[in-house]
Amino acid sequence: MDSAVLSNEMRDALPLAPSGEGTAWGIPFRIEKPIVVGGDVVELTVEPTRAEWLVFLHTSDLRPMSWNADGFISPMRGEGHLNEQAATYVVIYDDGSEERLAVRRRHQIGAYTRSWGENSFESVTDHKPHPLRAHHEQTHPFWGYSQFRLWAADDRPWVNWLWAWKNPHPERTIVGLRLEPAEGTVLLSAVSAGSASEQPLRWRSRRKALLTLPEGTAFDPTLDEDGLLAQLKLDLGQVISARRRLLYPEGDEWAASYNNKLPDISEREIIVEYTAHPDALFHFADGTTVPVAEVEAGQAGETLRPVAP
Numbered sequence: 001m002d003s004a005v006l007s008n009e010m011r012d013a014l015p016l017a018p019s020g021e022g023t024a025w026g027i028p029f030r031i032e033k034p035i036v037v038g039g040d041v042v043e044l045t046v047e048p049t050r051a052e053w054l055v056f057l058h059t060s061d062l063r064p065m066s067w068n069a070d071g072f073i074s075p076m077r078g079e080g081h082l083n084e085q086a087a088t089y090v091v092i093y094d095d096g097s098e099e100r101l102a103v104r105r106r107h108q109i110g111a112y113t114r115s116w117g118e119n120s121f122e123s124v125t126d127h128k129p130h131p132l133r134a135h136h137e138q139t140h141p142f143w144g145y146s147q148f149r150l151w152a153a154d155d156r157p158w159v160n161w162l163w164a165w166k167n168p169h170p171e172r173t174i175v176g177l178r179l180e181p182a183e184g185t186v187l188l189s190a191v192s193a194g195s196a197s198e199q200p201l202r203w204r205s206r207r208k209a210l211l212t213l214p215e216g217t218a219f220d221p222t223l224d225e226d227g228l229l230a231q232l233k234l235d236l237g238q239v240i241s242a243r244r245r246l247l248y249p250e251g252d253e254w255a256a257s258y259n260n261k262l263p264d265i266s267e268r269e270i271i272v273e274y275t276a277h278p279d280a281l282f283h284f285a286d287g288t289t290v291p292v293a294e295v296e297a298g299q300a301g302e303t304l305r306p307v308a309p
Contacts, residue, residue, distance in 0.1 A: 005038040005185050010061045010112060016158040017112075017189070024126040024162055025201055026235030026280070029057050029190040037087045038185030044177040048094065051193035052170045053200055057126065059112040059160045060086050060105060061185040080106045080118035087186045090178035093169065098178075101165060108163040109186065123163040124201055125154035130227020131240055138222060149241070151227060160189055164201050196279055203237050203275040208307035209295055210245065211270040219244055219270055233283040237276025237292070245269040271307065 003011050019031045035042055038061070063081045065073050077084060086109055089101040103109050110120040130153055132138075135146040145151055167174075179188065194200075211232060213219060220230055221242065229242060245266040249257045274292075281289040282304060294300045 003036065005036060006187075007061050007185075010185075010187075013112060013158055016156075017187075018126070018158070018160065023235070024057060024160070025124065025128045026237070026277075027055055027162070027192050027194075027200065029192050031057070031189045034187050034189040035179060036185065036187055037179045038181045041181070042179040044179070046174060046176055046191075048173045048175050049193050050170060050173055052167055052195045053164055053193070054091070054167060054174075055162055055164045055192045055194075055200065056089070056108075056188065057160050057162055057190040057192070058103075058109055058186055058188040059158075060109050061187070062111055062113070063105070063184045078106075078118060080111060080114060081183075082106045084184075085182040086184055087182050088180040090180065091167070091174055092176035092178060093172040094175045095172060097169070097172065099168065103163075103182075103186065105184075108161075110159070110161045112158055112160070112187070114159070119154075120161060123161040126160040126162055127153040127156065127226075128238055129153055130238060131223065132227065133221065133223060153227070162201060164199055166199075170195075196277070198278065200236060200277060200279075203277055206240060206273055206275055207296065208309070209272045209274065210305045210307050211242070211272050212303055212305075213268045213270065215268070217268070219267075231285045232270075232272065234274060234276050234280050234292070235283065236280035237274055240273040240275060242270050242272045245271050272304075 003014065017034070021028070021030045023029065035044070063084070065079060067073055082105065084105045085102055086105050087103040089103055091099040091101065106118065106120045107122045109123060110118065130151055132140055132146045132149055132151050134149070135143050140146045174193070223229065229239060232239060232242065246263040247266055248254070248263045276292045278293060280292040282292060282295065283289050290300045290304060295304050296306050298306055
């Protein structure tokens with residue numbers, strides 16, 4: 001990688017950039033040699049593939065703001081240089097045809113580091129948001145954020161951005177990319193190709209399901225450093241919360257109960273709130289999976305059942 005065109009700040013931060021195999025928002029990537037787009041046009045030959053979607057994992061260098069002779073910044077686009085074209089990605093097909101993709105700041109790409117509020121409209125940071133437990137349940141370095149019960153996880157020292165592009169010609173075979181610089185410098189780390197029923201980075205509104213654990217298995221509510229449970233995960237989505245089901249008296253038992261009677265707490269049944277893409281999979285601790293679509297259709301068996309809103 002030619003780092004000569006990078007700012008000193010970005011060059012110093014490079015050791016923090018991810019590498020190797022991993023996932024971002026449930027999408028697999030392999031980062032080997034990030035491509036610097038800034039200076040000469042870069043021509044890439046890729047393994048021939050057909051895909052409905054390409055998801056780019058990339059980031060932008062910092063762009064200084066310039067004051068004019070009157071001491072103003074005009075036009076004022078913010079430090080993220082809103083809508084400034086950073087590069088053009090050209091998708092090349094085997095029949096010689098091409099699709100030109102404009103990559104604009106704070107739309108398809110953002111900076112590797114930024115101030116609060118300098119987010120992008122059409123791309124997301126590479127670490128998906130996740131829940132936090134209350135501080136008295138599981139301690140967290142930042143007590144205040146635990147009061148929100150969530151962590152955006154988007155302000156790390158190095159941030160890549162995910163942008164999903166829908167291929168208008170999925171029947172054509174992609175054989176190459178041409179990366180044309182515009183303003184500033186872009187670092188393209190990886191591209192993932194695949195199919196999805198709709199925008200792969202867009203999750204739906206909150207849903208609920210009832211998880212029934214096997215006999216003798218205790219529920220573990222502990223979240224790891226990425227905000228994930230050990231017993232149930234989502235790839236194209238996120239578990240918002242998971243709590244043992246409260247059991248209230250029903251029918252005649254309700255009438256016979258007394259005021260302010262506390263509910264019993266189930267040992268095996270867990271109420272799971274989640275948000276997910278329609279194509280997402282639930283992943284269990286034993287490595288098995290079940291499609292979210294099957295859960296919501298009531299076709300996933302007794303282990304994971306839908307709960308009406």
